[in-house]
Amino acid sequence: MSFLELRDITKRYGTLNAVSDVTLSVEKGEFVSLLGPSGCGKTTTLQMIAGFVDVTAGSIRLDGRDITHAKANSRGLGIVFQSYALFPHMTVYDNVSFGLEMQRVPKSDRKDRVEEALGLVHLSAYAGRYPRELSGGQRQRVALARAIVIRPPVLLLDEPLSNLDAKLREAMQFELRDIQRKVGTTTVMVTHDQAEAFSISDRVVVMEAGRITQIDEPYRIYEHPETEFISRFVGKTNMLPGTVQTVNGGYASVSLAGVPVEVEAPGVALGETLTLCIRPEKLRLAGAGQGRLPGRVSVRYFLGSQWLYHIDGPLGTLMAVTPNDGSAPLDVDMPVGIDWSPSVVRVHRGVMAEAPDPALEAE
């Protein structure tokens, strides 16, 4: 029996299914992220756990207790809101102390626990300030301290870092994980940012159109996306459509615009259309005339630690990422050879339409 269990929970607004049959088990102490583009139902799912949105069907159990229809103020969960939702008329100290007051914790204990929580988020010196006198990152940490001070069974984070600038967001990601480890609270985070989800979660739940499409460890989701949606939403990917030419046991030879490529693809039939997905960082750029495919650099972007190239070739434009190892980058219009190891190719059956990058739409 898991600590937090969602079983087939569904939320309907009229005829619209915002969330359909979501089933998820979260173990005690685990950090789970709900990842998906906006409108995928991840926030609605979180709000049902919090008790702010009624569940149309299904059940939610917390530590063996059915809380499906329990009132929000009886669940005792710690919530960090996207807007932080600090009480603007109270000092940092009073903000953090509020939850303990509601739990009728004696005043002397309250003081110790508030100070402990503020220490954990490095804000002890700011106890007397009002929220509007704090920076965005400090407010975020007050919201976190306020949520963990009540020692909730489950911590819910609703896009907790989306209002911070890029540098602060990265720093807070690790701090968040660090604090969560120290406190050991079971945590469910909602985010549309895959980097955020991957870097700090034990498991990631990918949602699309109100449904869960994959639950897995971050590394497995990235390397073994189960649907085309995930492979496009999570990171960048090159998609190469081709036809099966020969089948040999679990292997097949696929023709990509006339170039035969061996892939591991059990159970495919002769003449079947497949899509091969290769992550840009797994393409190797070699000298002209070498590798599997010829190409020519059309654009290059400098990303600091990496170079991102667009390579024009017989299969259209491919993206390739190489680490910036200090050597001179390839020049635009330079002919190159494209190579990869057979094991990095993911095979999807059927043709995938080149859709616009969903990560962009999610913003």
Place this chain on the structure above:
Amino acid sequence: MEATGPGARRSTPLILSAPAALLFASLILTPLLLTALLSFNEFEHATGRTHGFTVGHYLAVLTDEYYLEIFLRTFRVAALATAICVIVGVPEAYILSRMRNPWRSVFLLVVLAPLLVSVVVRAFGWSMLLGPEGPINAALVALGIGRVRMLYTEWTVIVALVHVMLPFMIIPVWTSLQKLDPAVEQAALSFGASRATAIVRVVAPQILPGILSGSLIVFGLSASAFAIPGLLGGRRLKMVATVVYDQYLSDLNWPMGATVAVLLLAANLVVMLTYHRVVEGHYRRRLG
């Protein structure tokens, strides 16, 4: 381009604000000044001429218990009307802010309705309703309770004032409720607060600036209200504004009327500024 830059001519702000300043000076400051000057004039009862300089009117008003009672009554009525507007208007604004369209638009119109009816018509409506032969008294008689004199009492004036003043309370409170992040109330609930506690501890303090401005508007308008006390308070239940009217038009003692008017303005300012200082000073640092 230069005119919009930092090097714009110094006189630009002055020129731009001149029309409003001129309007303000000619339509508000000048009559006020003339009234203030008039209040220091002597008045000859026999001829009705005004001339010279005296502070006698002020001494007369400030030492006469008759005037003192009227001032006290005026501020009591205004304070009670304000208090009732807060008690009724704040929850009403909260409920309105939680409503969805089309109901919200409908009820907002209901709230604003008293402002759409002329004050005279509204006052006569109240006197018909509350009069000795009105439907309320008829109902009381039918129930065997007997007639109750409601017209020409302080409470009738207060009720009628509340009726028309409510929108001035509801609109500012509603505006500050609109600015409230709904997640803040949810946050209070998530920490185990009951709905009532969430409203008292978290919502109410944040809409205090709205309640403050609403109270100031309602108090100011109620303390200087003329038509409602005049029509529903009758001849005996005088308020300051009706005394001013009487002095000007019945006694023709313009300097005395001007004195009472100036004192009303001064007293109103003192009450409102004190209230503003006490309440807002308390919250300035927190809410900015």
